[in-house]
Amino acid sequence: MAATIKTSLRYPRHAIFNNGTELLWATTFETEWVPYIDGAFLTVGFEHFVDWMQHTTEWDTKIAPWIEKSGGLESLTGDKTREGFDEHIIANMADMRWILQDGQQKATAYWNPVSSLTMSEITKAERINAAFQQVLDDPAAEEALQHPALQPLLAQAAS
Template structure:
């Protein structure tokens, strides 16, 4: 986050106030470490929330698909790519019924 415009005015001062980076990444077995981190993170949460903006729009091109469908499509694509790479499949791939599938693979 050091390359953001908030670094000098918000983030670096927050790190210093929290005790420096060592205090945020140091000895996790130290007594009170978890409480220190939770308290420090409240400051970072505030910095992030202060910079939030409402989205002007939202678009999800796969919103109509389930995760199972996406995973299955990925597996099918991987298997199809394997077939396309196999020289022994060349004759089978010439069949007219596979023309639409090959057209999709080419696009």
């Protein structure tokens, strides 16, 4: 989860359809596309991308040639702590972004009711809510919960 939050990825969906001949990769993320895709490759790892892209028609015509041009699969995967790894990935991402965008289609319609919130804010709100529910369930907190400063919280909890 922490790696996903770091990439700003909110909602990924992968689906293979049309008898295995087409791939849908739909994502929602919180940044501009370039920092998102660069961060995803650095944080999640190129090896995960290879796992499913090797089954696409783009593999032979676009992706495998890009891998070779970029120094081979080992240079894009493996020990991410080795010196210069991040720089190597970023230096080679322009062509990969082009490959991904070449098949990209914009959604006809899209609505996200929490688009103004980041995943960090959403997960923090979940943790705060869980802690607040513990306080509400604790009989020893009854006196403290009568304090006027807590009334807005209690009103929200009741709604």
